[in-house]
Amino acid sequence: MSTLFSGRGFSGKIKISQKEFFELRDIIYELSGIFLQDNRRFLVENRFATRLSELELKNYTEYIDYLKNHFKGRSEELNMLTELITTNETSFFRDNSQLKIFQNFTLKKFIDAGNESGRREIKIWSAGCSSGEEPYTLAIILHETLKSEIGKWRIKITANDISTNVLKMAEKGLYTKYSLRTTPAPIILKYFKNIGNDVFQINPEVKRLVKFSKINLNIESQVKLIPKSHIVFCRNVIIYFDKKMKIKVLSGFHNNLLDNGHLYVGHSESLHSVTDKFKPRQHAGTITYHKI
Template sequence: MTNLFPGKGFSNRIKITQNEFMQLRDIIYELSGIYLQDNRKFLIENRFAPRISELELNSYTEYIDYLRNHIKGKTEELNMLTELITTNETSFFRDNPQLKVFRNFTLKNFIDAGNKSGRREIKIWSAGCSSGEEPYTLAIILHEMLKKEISKWRIRITANDISDNVLKMAQKGIYTKYSLRTTPENIISKYFTDKGNDVFQINPDVKRLVSFGKINLNLDRDLKRIPKSHIIFCRNVIIYFDKKMKKKVLEGFCNNLLDVGHLYVGHSEALHTVTDKFKPKQHTGTITYHKI
């Protein structure tokens, strides 16, 4: 649920040449897997010029040299690069038609099967979790579905993002009223503590179901350390990758999913042109994907 660029202006930005843009784009792609289209050049100027000034550099060429020639700096700068090229627009219970299918189809089937077999276990991976609204929403839905029976289940929601800053926010579990703008009032009163001044804290019984950690979807070693999942949510993330990177990430998802697993992606992220490893299932309001 991480989107590229908020589009804020910067009046005295340092200009970037086409050659510098292409070099910087290649570095960003190498480090994060995010591919910047040609029309992002202006936005690169908007976002990176203050950082270049902060480093007391005079041009994008100097910044590129800094990334390439200072290995320690390059590693530390990845966090800053991520913050500069992404912004996080999300909320609790976002895209309710999709969540309704998750609740009434996917989750119901897993709960029914678990009760029948006695293997009461659900493992969910929120890949690109941003500041935590998505995985916490899934945890709330699990509480709503299982109610007092939830103590009989082994539930693990693994939530990952590439940004350290949003992960710190997610781990705190403290949100403004704006993050709850798409959340029913009865859910807010039941699962959040009103701290005053339009600040709300997620309740501990929801928080304990979710574990947060940093991940770079471009790194095989990061993907391999994620526990096998019954369900993967990766919404509005792969839209920012080129076809090669999409294929790589989806291959990782396929390897991670258990045979009965379900994959949820954003509405504009069709998979049929990228991979043949998933079969779509049409529902009212959304599509779910299943391993073939």
């Protein structure tokens, strides 16, 4: 009988009503721009159960009140919210077909232009960098491409995420074998140090190319502080946004990119019918987007 009054189902999991789901969805959207589709209601129940227990809350109405009234803890709770509703599934050298196009087409283009002009500068923005595998992968590719010439270049990789927790992991530069599951063995030997217990530390020469900081893509003033970029990577992020938010974020990327800049999104993501600010270019196995 008590489980019914506490709002729990037969499994002991706290159930969320449609009204509570809509209220929570609106708060998440307001804070992060992430939009939960109607069919994500059960995902909320599955993933938020532990959090409600930690806060000693009886139901989602109490959690919604907590979000609305605890302003000091709102930033910290936003970290928890985003981690619960998104998937930080990543690895080094993920989606290698894209990375090959990045190395052999996009990067080559900017290197050739830099060598010709004498202005050897490459600035990359990794937006939604999670625990750092993507920006460190890009830094490794730059080392592999430029080799001994890398010292002649001014390289800056700006890596951002909305979650403080994953950024702390990224800054440590420590990874398990699982994070390296899609990484060629010679790359692991060259750019990582096994420090024991199957924990691998990223090479300091790679690490120094990347600067991590927190950003919320829904806050325009934060986006404007990102240094202008030649290339933006935002893979498997815009899938969490509705069309309105996608347009806003893509406009921010367009404004950030230098002339002839390139944008990479996830292989399953498309800008078709979302924005006309970028021109798609088809490659074998992937699409790149160019600033118009």
